[in-house]
Amino acid sequence: MPRLPGTSFLTDFHKVPCKFELDVPELGYLDNNPAQPLKSGTTIGLPLWLAELLALANRAPSSADEDAKSFISLNLPPSLSNEVMAALKADPRAVPLRDQSHNFYGLGTRILDLFEEREICAILRRTFVTRAADISLHAGKAGTTDDMGVGAGEDFLRGLEEWERKLFKKAHDGAKSTKEWMEGVKKH
Amino acid sequence: MALPLPSGLVPTEVAFLCEMEIITIVPRQRLESIPMLSGKTPALRPPRRADLPLWLALLLKKQRRANIVPPPWLLTASLQELVNLETNVNPEGFSEPPPPPMRSDGRGVARPYAATTSRTGDEDGDTKELTLSSPFLPSCTQDAPSGYLPFHWLEIAETLLAHAADDIPNAPEVRALLRDLQEVRAAKLRASTRHLEGGGGVLKLRGVGAMELAESRGFVLSVVDGVRKLGASIEAGRREEELERREGRGGDESDDDMEL
Numbered sequence: 001m002p003r004l005p006g007t008s009f010l011t012d013f014h015k016v017p018c019k020f021e022l023d024v025p026e027l028g029y030l031d032n033n034p035a036q037p038l039k040s041g042t043t044i045g046l047p048l049w050l051a052e053l054l055a056l057a058n059r060a061p062s063s064a065d066e067d068a069k070s071f072i073s074l075n076l077p078p079s080l081s082n083e084v085m086a087a088l089k090a091d092p093r094a095v096p097l098r099d100q101s102h103n104f105y106g107l108g109t110r111i112l113d114l115f116e117e118r119e120i121c122a123i124l125r126r127t128f129v130t131r132a133a134d135i136s137l138h139a140g141k142a143g144t145t146d147d148m149g150v151g152a153g154e155d156f157l158r159g160l161e162e163w164e165r166k167l168f169k170k171a172h173d174g175a176k177s178t179k180e181w182m183e184g185v186k187k188h
Numbered sequence: 189m190a191l192p193l194p195s196g197l198v199p200t201e202v203a204f205l206c207e208m209e210i211i212t213i214v215p216r217q218r219l220e221s222i223p224m225l226s227g228k229t230p231a232l233r234p235p236r237r238a239d240l241p242l243w244l245a246l247l248l249k250k251q252r253r254a255n256i257v258p259p260p261w262l263l264t265a266s267l268q269e270l271v272n273l274e275t276n277v278n279p280e281g282f283s284e285p286p287p288p289p290m291r292s293d294g295r296g297v298a299r300p301y302a303a304t305t306s307r308t309g310d311e312d313g314d315t316k317e318l319t320l321s322s323p324f325l326p327s328c329t330q331d332a333p334s335g336y337l338p339f340h341w342l343e344i345a346e347t348l349l350a351h352a353a354d355d356i357p358n359a360p361e362v363r364a365l366l367r368d369l370q371e372v373r374a375a376k377l378r379a380s381t382r383h384l385e386g387g388g389g390v391l392k393l394r395g396v397g398a399m400e401l402a403e404s405r406g407f408v409l410s411v412v413d414g415v416r417k418l419g420a421s422i423e424a425g426r427r428e429e430e431l432e433r434r435e436g437r438g439g440d441e442s443d444d445d446m447e448l
Contacts, residue, residue: 105418112421121422125415129385132411136378139407163414170406178403181199185350 011106015045018054018072043075048110055114079104080111085123092127093134096159104161128163135164139171196405202398206343207243212257212330215248239329242347249352256352259327260334262345264358267365269335274372282373282395286327286336342370342399373397377404381411 020042027038038044046054054071078084079100087095097104108124111117138153160168197205208226215232222229230238237257240248248254260266273283327338338344345366353359377400380391391408393401 105414109417109420112418116422116425118422121419124418126385128414128418129382129411132381132407132414133378136381136404136407140374140378167407167410167414170410171404174403174406178199178399181203182346185203185346 011101011103011110012049013047014077014101014103014107016048016051016077016111017043017075018046018051019043019075020072021069022071046072048107052110052114074114076111076115077101077107080108080120085120088123088127092130093156095127096155097127097131097161097164098159100161102161103163105163131160131164132167135160135168136171139168140175142172195409197398197402199399199402202340202402203343203347206340206347206398207241207246209242209328209338209340209344210239210326211242211245211259211328211344212237212239213245213248213254214257215254217253219248219253237330239326242328242344246347246351249355256348256355257330258348258352258356259329259332259338259344261332261336261338261341262348262356262362263334264361264365266334267362267369270337271365271368271372273335274369274376280376281392282376283337285395286333286338337369337395337397339398341397342366343397373400374403377408381408384411384415 020038020040022040023037025037028034028036030044031038031042051072051074055074056070058070084095084100101107105124105128108120112121112124134153134156138157141153157168213232214237215234217232217234219232221231226241229240229244232238232254245254245256249256261270270283325338326332328340328344332338345362348356349359349363349366356362373396377396380393384391391412
């Protein structure tokens with residue numbers, strides 16, 4: 001996968017819960033139990049880049065009749081859990097996405113690559129476009145009032161994650177350049 | 189990113205392009221025709237009206253050698269009608285762009301604006317069709333239809349209000365109506381991104397002006413891009429399925445062929 005400049009690589013280090021499918025000796029310290037081997041069935045948060053590799057790689061079957069199994073089985077990270085999805089379904093604007101993950105949609109796309117979750121995809125899309133309209137509204141207003149326009153929407157704007165911050169900047173730049181032109185018309 | 193400039197035109201560039209628009213003036217002094225790259229300007233003979241590019245009209249206006257005739261859509265009645273249309277009649281979409289201009293040929297027949305009847309030929313005369321686009325359409329002259337916003341409406345209106353406010357009847361009200369119109373349409377453009385939810389990636393922008401596009405281009409493109417990225421994996425899965433289904437069907441057909 002090509003690495004893009006910016007902060008998107010930080011998503012690689014987002015921990016996702018993984019259930020180990022086999023015993024691993026000497027790895028007990030991951031589960032705060034250095035004396036014992038890591039038992040199969042233990043759930044541990046691993047960074048996404050490692051979890052992806054381990055979940056997709058197959059280990060050799062131990063006996064002839066056994067199917068090839070992966071090392072771990074992935075679970076949905078808490079920021080994409082059912083509770084968050086239900087909250088987003090109810091009102092996309094009320095959830096501060098930045099508290100869930102700094103790069104919420106980036107994480108979402110990575111997870112959607114691994115899981116085929118049509119419902120999550122639909123909810124994420126709906127959240128994105130609904131919040132985008134609000135972001136544009138706030139971006140147009142920002143800087144026009146004395147309190148820098150963040151008075152009412154401060155909580156909302158603090159909850160924006162990476163993609164949404166970029167959106168905010170684009171919308172704000174557009175509104176600003178138009179306003180600058182309008183104020184400059186008289187001078188020429 | 190290599191270039192700091194955003195993709196597409198920025199508002200100042202759009203405003204520069206809009207100075208190519210043709211606008212009607214009433215000259216106060218005689219001025220001979222000026223040969224220019226874009227063609228000859230008409231000779232000015234007061235008090236006969238003439239159509240000039242906006243930049244020249246503004247220059248003459250600043251030198252007090254001409255008065256500008258505001259286009260019909262910039263009058264209060266037309267703007268009130270438009271605000272009503274945008275808020276009450278059609279609260280979802282944008283008002284329609286102006287229809288292709290027609291001109292009477294003097295015999296009771298309306299012809300497309302650019303069709304010219306050659307005088308030298310026989311009585312019927314053959315018409316020559318010319319397809320005209322933005323700066324060459326008479327969208328801001330006195331012949332422009334009222335009640336329709338041309339592509340460069342916001343820039344023209346702002347420029348005229350700034351430099352030729354004394355030529356526009358009831359300028360303060362026009363200014364206020366323009367603000368209303370701009371606000372209503374900006375809100376629509378913001379809300380229009382919600383239609384992208386289905387992932388179609390298609391946004392209907394018919395009737396949106398050049399300046400409005402320049403203002404929202406970065407934002408709208410980012411939203412489209414974001415929706416595409418969010419749906420990329422599902423879309424890839426759907427395509428694979430479709431491909432498999434087609435291949436499967438192809439395989440069946442070839443089996444059938446073999447049986448035959």
